[in-house]
Amino acid sequence: MQVSMTVNGTEVSRDVEPRQLLVHFLRETLGLTGTHWGCDTSNCGTCVVLVDGVPVKSCTQLAAMTAGHEVRTVEGLADGGTLDPVQQGFMEEHGLQCGFCTPGMMLTARALLDRQPHPDETTIREAISGQICRCTGYATIVRSIQWAAAHPAAAPSDQEVRA
Numbered sequence: 001m002q003v004s005m006t007v008n009g010t011e012v013s014r015d016v017e018p019r020q021l022l023v024h025f026l027r028e029t030l031g032l033t034g035t036h037w038g039c040d041t042s043n044c045g046t047c048v049v050l051v052d053g054v055p056v057k058s059c060t061q062l063a064a065m066t067a068g069h070e071v072r073t074v075e076g077l078a079d080g081g082t083l084d085p086v087q088q089g090f091m092e093e094h095g096l097q098c099g100f101c102t103p104g105m106m107l108t109a110r111a112l113l114d115r116q117p118h119p120d121e122t123t124i125r126e127a128i129s130g131q132i133c134r135c136t137g138y139a140t141i142v143r144s145i146q147w148a149a150a151h152p153a154a155a156p157s158d159q160e161v162r163a
């Protein structure tokens with residue numbers, strides 16, 4: 001079946017299997033391998049992308065269900081050569097750690113800061129509670145998001161991101 005959606009501001013249209021998951025559509029059909037696939041149980045959250053600005057586990061949604069919607073992946077976080085403050089924050093505060101869960105963490109953080117620019121620590125921890133850090137812990141991830149909240153100046157506006 002033919003499926004069309006907007007991915008990182010670009011309209012894409014592909015012939016897909018009706019059963020294809022969004023995570024596989026992004027990774028295998030579009031080659032956007034920044035979205036990671038970390039479990040078979042819909043638990044880890046490493047596959048999170050934004051669909052119409054809302055964090056979604058892309059392993060729980062069919063590509064066909066996403067037709068007509070706007071998807072943002074980690075490849076769409078930076079504004080040209082300018083890193084999103086969330087990306088800068090993960091660099092400044094060493095939130096990268098394993099790097100594998102990082103794309104989903106960063107997209108969830110972006111969505112949080114878009115709707116709530118100055119979240120407290122509890123709110124940040126609740127926002128990322130659907131994502132599992134298996135390697136180290138959440139302290140530097142939380143600090144990275146706090147850094148981004150404190151340095152919003154480089155954040156492109158929603159309109160600019162979608163332009």
Ligand code: FES
Nearest residue numbers: 038044045047059
């Ligand atoms: S790959 Fe683990 S929740 Fe999607």
Ligand code: FES
Nearest residue numbers: 097098133134135
């Ligand atoms: S930072 Fe990715 S699993 Fe811990």
